[in-house]
Amino acid sequence: MDITNKELLYKIVCARDKRYDGRFYCGVRTTGIYCRPICPARPKIENIAFYRSAAEAEKLGFRACLRCRPDLAPSSAQWNGTAAVVGRALVMISRGEADQDSLERFAGRLGVSDRHLRRLFEEHLGASPIEVASSKRLHLAKQLLTQSDLPVTEVAFASGYQSIRRFNEAFKQKFRTAPSSLRGLSERIPDEGSNFIQIEIPVIAPFDWEHVFGFLKKHGATGIESFSGERYRRSFSIENAVGAVDVRYEAKKAQLSARISISDLTHLRAVIERVRDMFDTRTNPHAHIGDLGAKDPIASCYRGELGIRIPGAWEPFETAVSIVLGQLVSVEQARLKVAKLVDRFGAKVTTPVFDGCTHLFPSARVLAGADLKDIGMTKVRERAIRELSIQVFEKRIDLSRSADVEKTKAQLLTIPGIGPWTAEMIAMRCLGDANAFPATDLIIKRALEHHRNKKGDWSPWNAYITLALWKKYAAVLSRKNSSSRRSVRSR
Numbered sequence: 001m002d003i004t005n006k007e008l009l010y011k012i013v014c015a016r017d018k019r020y021d022g023r024f025y026c027g028v029r030t031t032g033i034y035c036r037p038i039c040p041a042r043p044k045i046e047n048i049a050f051y052r053s054a055a056e057a058e059k060l061g062f063r064a065c066l067r068c069r070p071d072l073a074p075s076s077a078q079w080n081g082t083a084a085v086v087g088r089a090l091v092m093i094s095r096g097e098a099d100q101d102s103l104e105r106f107a108g109r110l111g112v113s114d115r116h117l118r119r120l121f122e123e124h125l126g127a128s129p130i131e132v133a134s135s136k137r138l139h140l141a142k143q144l145l146t147q148s149d150l151p152v153t154e155v156a157f158a159s160g161y162q163s164i165r166r167f168n169e170a171f172k173q174k175f176r177t178a179p180s181s182l183r184g185l186s187e188r189i190p191d192e193g194s195n196f197i198q199i200e201i202p203v204i205a206p207f208d209w210e211h212v213f214g215f216l217k218k219h220g221a222t223g224i225e226s227f228s229g230e231r232y233r234r235s236f237s238i239e240n241a242v243g244a245v246d247v248r249y250e251a252k253k254a255q256l257s258a259r260i261s262i263s264d265l266t267h268l269r270a271v272i273e274r275v276r277d278m279f280d281t282r283t284n285p286h287a288h289i290g291d292l293g294a295k296d297p298i299a300s301c302y303r304g305e306l307g308i309r310i311p312g313a314w315e316p317f318e319t320a321v322s323i324v325l326g327q328l329v330s331v332e333q334a335r336l337k338v339a340k341l342v343d344r345f346g347a348k349v350t351t352p353v354f355d356g357c358t359h360l361f362p363s364a365r366v367l368a369g370a371d372l373k374d375i376g377m378t379k380v381r382e383r384a385i386r387e388l389s390i391q392v393f394e395k396r397i398d399l400s401r402s403a404d405v406e407k408t409k410a411q412l413l414t415i416p417g418i419g420p421w422t423a424e425m426i427a428m429r430c431l432g433d434a435n436a437f438p439a440t441d442l443i444i445k446r447a448l449e450h451h452r453n454k455k456g457d458w459s460p461w462n463a464y465i466t467l468a469l470w471k472k473y474a475a476v477l478s479r480k481n482s483s484s485r486r487s488v489r490s491r
Contacts, residue, residue: 003050010045013037019286021204022073025051027062034058039068055135056126058174064139071139072202084405085110086124089117091401093133096269099160103129111404137161138174140269145182148197150265152179158265196246196259199272203256203281208307209249211471212279215311218331221322222339223346226356234314235349235357236274238267242360244353247275256281261353277401277432280309288461297451299458302468310463316399316430317392318361323425324384324418325377340375341367364393384417391415399430428463437462443470446477 003009003024012020016038027034027050028043034057035041051057054070064071089110092098098106106129107117121129141159144150150158156167156179171179209230217227225234232247243262250257258275262268276282285306292299302308313319325341326334345362352358362370367389372382391397397411398404405427412423421438428436437457438444447469458465 003052006045006048006050009037009050010048013039013048014042016040017286018204018284019289021284021286022282023284023287025054025057025070027051027057027060032062033065034062034070035065036068036070036073039065039070041065041067051126053125053127053132055132058135059127059131063175069202072143072200083120083124085112085117086120088402088404089121089129090132091273093129094136094269095273095402096160096266097402098129098133134170135174138170140272141167141171141179142175142182143199144197144268145179147200150197154265155179158268160266160269195261197261197268199258199260199275200253201256201258201272201276201281203254203279204284204286205254206285206307207249207251207254208305208309209251211305211307211467212309212311213249216278219311219322219326219335221318221342221361222335222356223342223359224318224357224361226354228354233354233357235352235354235360236271236314237347237360238262238264238270240264241267242349243271244357245271245275246354247279274314277312278314280312280432283309283434285464288464292458292461296458298447298453298465298469301472302458302461302465305468305471308464308467308471310428310432310434310467312432313430315361316401316426317364317389319429320388320392320399320426321361321367321385323422323429324381324388325375327381327417327419327422337375337377341372344374345370364389368393380417384415387415388412388418399426401430401432403431405431405433428466433463435460435462437466441466443473443477447473450477 009024009026013026018038020037022036025034025036026048028041028047029049030043030047034051034054051060054064054073057070058064089098089106092106092109101109103117104114107114110117112120118128121127121132125132127135137160141155144155144158145152148155153164156164159167161167161170168179213227213230213232216225216232220227225232227233230248233244235244236242241262241264243260245261246259248257249255256275256279258272260268260271262271285308288306289303292303321341322334322338325337329337342359342361345366346359347362349358349360367385370386372385388397391411392399398408408431409423409427412418412426413420419440421440424436424438427433428438444466450473
């Protein structure tokens, strides 16, 4: 985002243009506060300075506005080209994966030098990786202090700090107050005796909860996930920690409400990021409009469905295996195979928090040596799952959001039994690739034929186009048009 054109940016602020929410921030010199461009406040242009990120504004001494909450704003950035490295780095920072690394080692994991990484962060965010990481930790701590009943000590560790003293110092320097003083600002009514931590995750409306919830329910893993009313629930494990999560959507507040139970709070950040990944909460749908042709009938399918989000993956390996099992079979058959896999090889949860969430998905290590004959799949699919499991277990292939998308897709295609459709679906749901496009999908092919379109490229938003076409045409362009229609796909 070019922040040098002050007059244009001020017009955007005055218009409260949602397309630019999360793409830049404005600091008000007279108050020392920084805001999102959609904030109701209307300072004079001579009092405003513009910044590329919240971290850049904070580096210069600005505090987050309490009205528009820029510290919790979804990010609308689409990381392409050299900025893709920054996007991958931000994912790792948000999950706490960079806390224990030196900058040199962290940059090495991204395939660049520490000097180059600092330059990229300065170019795209106006702040260093260390400043961005510190900002994210402190804002999570602030959120936990105001939204949970956790003791200050536990908040510090859950936010990524190893020392209470360092946490208190950093917090006072950032917010000019002690962590304990924020308890009085909380509007939340304490839930005595509850083992859950409740976190609010804002989204940018429109947000089609019904669609993403319906997709996840249709493809859900029996024994791991449950769908009670409009609530998504599941069991999970992260390293040695086990837990459960309950997520619902609050339309009036435009936010997800996540109730989290976890045995080790040091993994809380990773859980929160997984909720964001699964429901694609970082997306600003208004930012897509300018990239789509006004007269393009296929783009118009998406223009009418801006609330659509990409149904992500809680555990990328789990979702990738489920996608492989879903090749060339109906959704019902795929769910049955996943249920058998979970029942046969998944670990049982000792004390389930929710009914129906009794198991954990089998690990890559378990499936790498498992006999899959009784699951009911072809030998080609058996070999594909086994080889995928081996490569994930040996860390030869990375299915996380911080992975290099093109490299990972190329690796997937070398596995016999995994074709373009499967690779694109894994890229979309596991890697969070907004440009993934399963062109060989039956419904997509027929939709393109219906509109006499042979190009099939709406970069960088192909994944959203895909979901819009599925929503509009699945019922009318599938091979069987009935209440129990089968979803037949082509690899």
